Amino acid sequence: MIEKIRKNYLSFLLCCMSIVPAAAIAAGGPVVELEIINHLFHPSELIVPANTKVKLIVYNRDQTPEEFESYELNREKVIMGGQRAIIFIGPLAPGEYPFFGEFNPRTAQGKVIAQ
Numbered sequence: 001m002i003e004k005i006r007k008n009y010l011s012f013l014l015c016c017m018s019i020v021p022a023a024a025i026a027a028g029g030p031v032v033e034l035e036i037i038n039h040l041f042h043p044s045e046l047i048v049p050a051n052t053k054v055k056l057i058v059y060n061r062d063q064t065p066e067e068f069e070s071y072e073l074n075r076e077k078v079i080m081g082g083q084r085a086i087i088f089i090g091p092l093a094p095g096e097y098p099f100f101g102e103f104n105p106r107t108a109q110g111k112v113i114a115q
Contacts, residue, residue: 028055029052029053029054029055030048030049030052030054030055031054031055031056031057032046032048032054032055032056032057033056033057033058033059034046034056034057034058034059034110035058035059035060035061036058036059036060036061036062036066036079036101036108037061037062038062038107039062039066039101039104039107039108040107040108041099041101041108041109041110043110044109044110044111045110045111045112045113046110046111046112046113047113047115048089048090048092048112048113048114048115049114049115050091050092050093050094050114050115051090051091051092051093051114052090052091052092053088053089053090053091054088054089054090054092055086055087055088056086056087056088056089057084057085057086057087058077058079058084058085058086058087059079059084060079060080060081060082060083060084060085061082062081062082063081063082064081064103065078065079065080065081065103066078066079066101066102066103066104066108067079067101067102067103068085068087068099068101068102069099069100069101069102070097070098070099070100070112072097072098072099073089073092073097073099073112075087075089075099076102089112090114092112092114093114094114094115095113095114096111096112096113096114097111097112097113097114098110098111099111099112
């Protein structure tokens with residue numbers, strides 16, 4: 001009987017240990033939103049916490065596609081007109097990380113500031 005209780009208790013503990021990391025991931029870190037309007041990023045500067053993974057949601061309010069591109073962040077993602085994309089960045093060391101729109105590089109520019 002004691003062996004059965006011990007076995008059930010260990011199973012319960014293992015189950016709880018596997019649920020906690022999943023719950024922590026589901027809670028997630030900070031979420032930052034960025035919009036593309038008239039081939040410009042709004043806001044053009046995003047301030048994020050350093051050393052933290054961030055969920056970046058990019059809304060393309062234009063009718064034409066745009067590509068979020070950053071060599072420093074090692075990210076590129078095409079966002080069709082009227083659509084949104086989710087891009088995870090970080091954890092980032094304190095500093096500035098420029099990004100631009102590949103299809104409109106002269107106007108669509110911005111930077112992530114990790115502090």
